[in-house]
Amino acid sequence: MTSKNEIPVKIHVETVHRQDGQKEEYAEDFDGRLIEIGETVYLRYEEELPENEHAKVTFKIAGDEEVQLTRKLEHQKLHLTFKPGKRIPSRYQTPYGNIPVEAFAGRMETVLEDxxxxxxxxxxxxxYNGDSLLGDYKIRLQFTA
Structure with missing residues (x-):
């Protein structure tokens, strides 16, 4: 049986999104949970959105080789897999159907301290959606117990 360790953490997230010459920046602090199962680390937190909606966010960190991001709302789900230098297909589930997307991680760095x-x-x-670039993104996340 794999051991599971869960602790509360403070999470700081900053994102930058560039699309069609426009730039959006976002920064927020969250109370979250760090869950360790074997060598894999999960970071979970909840974003409060307008109109009393919430987004459940999970980062699954499998060392420097792979990170998965899942963001769930009531009627939407986005799951992206990041591997350095690889374009990974996924889908964005919406009430109107699934939209195929692909994420290409040009740079990825993870640092975990005990x-x-x-x-x-x-x-x-x-x-990307097919050959169409949907945007350039930067995620910067820090956490402490």
Whole structure:
């Protein structure tokens, strides 16, 4: 049986999104949970959105080789897999159907520390729908127990 360790963490997230010459920046702090199952680390938190909606966000960190991002709302789900230098297909589930997307991680860095339990995650990626570039993104996440 694999051991599971779960602790509360403070999470700081910054994102930058560029599309069609426009730039959007976002920064927020969250109370979250860090769950360790074997060698895999999960970071979970909930975003409060307008109109009393919530988005459940999970980062699954499998070392420096793979990170998965899942963002669930009541009627939407986005699941992206990031591997450095690879374009990975996925889908964006909406009430109107599934939209095929692909994420290309040009840069990815993960740092995990044990004492105190802390870390950071940096991902620069491009999101595509077929041959169409949907945008350039940067995620900067830091957490501490």
């Amino acid at each position: 004492d105190p339990r802390a870390g950071k995650l940096e991902i620069d990626y491009r999101l």
